[in-house]
Amino acid sequence: MTESADGDRLATWLEGLGLADHLAEAGLPTFTRDDDGRAVWTEPDRIDELDRLLRSEGSEPEHAVPVGLVLIARQARLRAALLETPWFTYETLAELRGASVDATRYAVHKAEQTHRLVVVTVEGRAIVPAFQLTAEGEIRPDIAPLLEPLLAARMDPWRAWAWLTQPAALTFGRAPEEAVTDPEMTDLVLHAAVRLAERAGRSS
Structure with missing residues (x-):
């Protein structure tokens, strides 16, 4: 041939x-x-x-x-x-928060560094997935405890985004970011995040 x-x-x-x-x-x-x-x-x-x-x-x-x-x-x-789900840039998040772009960028960087916010880069610009924010653009208090172990373990932010927002058998077909709001499932989801972070830490 x-x-x-x-x-x-x-x-x-x-x-x-x-x-x-x-x-x-x-x-x-x-x-x-x-x-x-x-x-x-x-x-x-x-x-x-x-x-x-x-x-x-x-x-x-x-x-x-x-x-x-x-x-x-x-x-x-x-x-x-x-990326077909809602997300923010610094500019759109600043508008939602009623803050300056510089102040918003600083707040996002600080939250990312303390493992309380998923931020990904798309074509050279930072993207903040909306699922982890309140209607006012602030970090959801119920999401931060899930993010902290995952991101501290150096899990890829895309993977963390996917795990938190995709339906899971563990949470009876609900996404972890949704299930964590149910008082009966909060501890289960938090435990799952810690175990996943442990596995991610061993493989990084």
Whole structure:
């Protein structure tokens, strides 16, 4: 099989898995399609190496799925979903609080440093997820005790955001940030956050 055919086959396989857009993030060669629909790779001399690498997982290499790429793609989809929920920039949060942007930026930095606020960076700007704030833009007092152990353990802020806002079996299908408001579940959610922080601390 020619190098071009190999490149087309590999590209088609990755497209079929929905992983083609995540090659660059994984530090792997990427490709585009030319006017005739053929795959044009950035590093055509690495096609065989890349094919072996991506199929190295599992007992049946010809059918193996590149696990690392799958995880990257899943993370990208989750982040996109999280960004579809409400969030603030320094400017919009300052407007809500009726404060200056500088004062708001300082308050956000201080809360982040003391592990009481999730802040993520998107395209070079800080984003503050709204779930952890009151209607007035202040930190929810019931959320801070959940955030402190997670962020102190150096858990990735995106992961903390996801864990707190996604439905969980532990909390009977409710998101932890919602379940913590139920007096009957508060201790359970706090304990779960501490245990998760312990695991995150061991793996960091």
